[in-house]
Amino acid sequence: MATRFVALSDTHSLHRQVKLPDGDVLIHAGDFTGRGLRRDVEDFADWLKEQPHRIKIVTAGNHDEFVESHPNEARAIFDSAGVKLLLNESIDVEGFKIWGSPITPEFRNWFFMTKRGTPIAGVWSQIPDDVDILVTHGPAYGHGDLSTAGGMSAPRATGCLDLLLRLRQIKRPRDVHPRIHIFGHIRGGYGTSESDEFPGTTFINASICTEQYRPTNSPIVFRLNRAAGT
Ligand code: MN
Numbered sequence: 001m002a003t004r005f006v007a008l009s010d011t012h013s014l015h016r017q018v019k020l021p022d023g024d025v026l027i028h029a030g031d032f033t034g035r036g037l038r039r040d041v042e043d044f045a046d047w048l049k050e051q052p053h054r055i056k057i058v059t060a061g062n063h064d065e066f067v068e069s070h071p072n073e074a075r076a077i078f079d080s081a082g083v084k085l086l087l088n089e090s091i092d093v094e095g096f097k098i099w100g101s102p103i104t105p106e107f108r109n110w111f112f113m114t115k116r117g118t119p120i121a122g123v124w125s126q127i128p129d130d131v132d133i134l135v136t137h138g139p140a141y142g143h144g145d146l147s148t149a150g151g152m153s154a155p156r157a158t159g160c161l162d163l164l165l166r167l168r169q170i171k172r173p174r175d176v177h178p179r180i181h182i183f184g185h186i187r188g189g190y191g192t193s194e195s196d197e198f199p200g201t202t203f204i205n206a207s208i209c210t211e212q213y214r215p216t217n218s219p220i221v222f223r224l225n226r227a228a229g230t
Helices: 038-050 065-069 071-080 118-124 161-170
Strands: 003-008 025-028 055-058 089-093 096-101 133-136 180-183 191-193 202-205 220-224
Touching (some): 038 065, 038 071, 065 071, 118 161
Parallel strands (some): 003 025, 025 055, 096 133, 133 180, 180 202
Antiparallel strands (some): 089 096, 191 202
């Protein structure tokens, strides 16, 4: 039987304006706050607790300051709401391995940021080779990462090259890993895409907010069957 997943990201404290579809597993890819204060995290966790999905998983993003400065307290807030917070760690859900990370490449003075090159490649080396659903706050280079923010005249690919290189390492001809990559952060890249380079992998930019921070994009639903023999 297929498991029904609901993906969203970048709600920036506007989560109460989001109409969530039903599903078994809810996954949020970070930037759930605007200013990242404790009360913002608590309000988001309270809202998640009200949702009917059996399993709820979140990572953080570069806006979610309280999670970076007080990770143990943030984890406790989510635990008490029945939500699993993934900070560079994995969880097995209904036979699927899910790994989540709040890290994005350094850009101005935000949170959960790591320098491009060797430092951020070290984070991505922690992604398990057998990951089924990869959840990172930001996109890989070239996949759902086109931005026109900041007054650029033409869209520019702003994703993480080191994350793309890690995806190439864990790619398998038949036993596809990851089957799904969920992210946000580059809000103009909202939507689902596929690529000849990664047959069988679906890239989901689940940003709810637009580049103008209006929460008008819809959560993205997908279904997965467990691979035969697992
Ligand atoms: Mn972000």
